[in-house]
Amino acid sequence: MSPDSAPAVQDSDQEPDLPAAHGPAPGLPALFLAFARMSLAGFGGVLVFARHAIVEQHRWMTADEFNETFALCHFLPGPNIVNLSMVFGARLRGIAGGIAAFAGLLLPPTVIMTLLAIIYARFGDVEVLRRILAGISCAAVGLLIAVVFRMITPLLKRMDVLALILMLGVFVAIGMLRLPLQAVLLVAIPVSIGVTFWMRRKVAA
Amino acid sequence: MNSEHPIWALISTFGLMSLFAVGGAAAAVPEMHRIAVEVHHWMTDKQFADAYAIAQLSPGPNVLIVTLIGYAVAGIPGALAATLAMCLPTALLAYYVSRLLNRPSQSRWPGLIQAALVPLSIGLMAASALILAQATDRTIAALLLTATVAVIAAVSRLNPLWLLLAGGVLGFAGIV
Numbered sequence A: 001m002s003p004d005s006a007p008a009v010q011d012s013d014q015e016p017d018l019p020a021a022h023g024p025a026p027g028l029p030a031l032f033l034a035f036a037r038m039s040l041a042g043f044g045g046v047l048v049f050a051r052h053a054i055v056e057q058h059r060w061m062t063a064d065e066f067n068e069t070f071a072l073c074h075f076l077p078g079p080n081i082v083n084l085s086m087v088f089g090a091r092l093r094g095i096a097g098g099i100a101a102f103a104g105l106l107l108p109p110t111v112i113m114t115l116l117a118i119i120y121a122r123f124g125d126v127e128v129l130r131r132i133l134a135g136i137s138c139a140a141v142g143l144l145i146a147v148v149f150r151m152i153t154p155l156l157k158r159m160d161v162l163a164l165i166l167m168l169g170v171f172v173a174i175g176m177l178r179l180p181l182q183a184v185l186l187v188a189i190p191v192s193i194g195v196t197f198w199m200r201r202k203v204a205a
Numbered sequence B: 001m002n003s004e005h006p007i008w009a010l011i012s013t014f015g016l017m018s019l020f021a022v023g024g025a026a027a028a029v030p031e032m033h034r035i036a037v038e039v040h041h042w043m044t045d046k047q048f049a050d051a052y053a054i055a056q057l058s059p060g061p062n063v064l065i066v067t068l069i070g071y072a073v074a075g076i077p078g079a080l081a082a083t084l085a086m087c088l089p090t091a092l093l094a095y096y097v098s099r100l101l102n103r104p105s106q107s108r109w110p111g112l113i114q115a116a117l118v119p120l121s122i123g124l125m126a127a128s129a130l131i132l133a134q135a136t137d138r139t140i141a142a143l144l145l146t147a148t149v150a151v152i153a154a155v156s157r158l159n160p161l162w163l164l165l166a167g168g169v170l171g172f173a174g175i176v
Helices: A028-041 A047-057 A063-075 A080-123 A127-158 A161-176 A181-204 B006-019 B025-039 B045-057 B062-100 B109-136 B140-155 B160-172
Strands: none
Touching: A028 A047, A028 A080, A047 A063, A047 A080, A063 A080, A063 B062, A063 B109, A080 B045, A080 B062, A127 A161, A127 B045, A127 B109, A127 B140, A127 B160, A161 A181, A161 B109, A181 B025, A181 B109, B006 B025, B006 B062, B025 B045, B025 B062, B025 B109, B045 B062, B045 B109, B109 B140, B140 B160
């Protein structure tokens, strides 16, 4: 590991059965290539491939370090996996590493998407392509519904009524009443934090 | 600077949107639809649903639907501007926050805030699904396809690509 690498590695909390959890810190090209590869493999979501590459394949982070890093990126605004690329790269190689991972994650798929957009703009009126896309759209919505269902399952198992009410409130406000996102979140975030804080105090007391 | 220029409209729209996009790209889809279709008339309902399908079908983060919206507005410069505006500011914010929180597990606030955001982000995802279903499922057959895919994907570990492919085949055959 070179002296300029970020204060990334906390050896203290490592699991005892994984004494050599960290492989050598990668260089900038290796970071770029690793994130490009997981991005191009990631049909329908990159997270699974990102965890596999970072934790299991390259051993750049332990499972716990990965969980903490992803949790942080999840509750910050913006696309989770894009945030993760920047935070992860920066932990290993400073801001340059962050930019290398960020570019690796975004550059190849952006090029592919732009090519698809050009093809769509030229042939979007062709009836066959329209029909195929219509079928794919229906399936894509079905996949989204399934993801929502999987995410609700733990709330149902815990019978977390307040969380379910908050969830339903956001669904109605955005999905049915079509209120602007910012206004809804400006109300919902403080309410939800307040409710969670109050519930935890009640549990602790 | 001319605020009417489409590139600036893209940068300000998606830069602002990303700061409120809690819970990932799927949660921001209703807002993208509202801005792109209802406010700015950058795309039709149909074009937006197609862009969503192309984004699903392509590798990489699903947030890259903004690349397609940007391209529809202002070509390749628009595609780049929309992508960077949506991704870079929040990535830099995450970088600075992660540096500030050296040991996030010592405070209970990060965990508490994250727990509080979970139901909100699921609600947003559910709203995305409803809005896209309304734009997409205009026939009984289409609705049935969506419902079937939802059930199969919820109960099995089948690779999602197969379900997208099946949708494409049914669409090609003119069934949905």
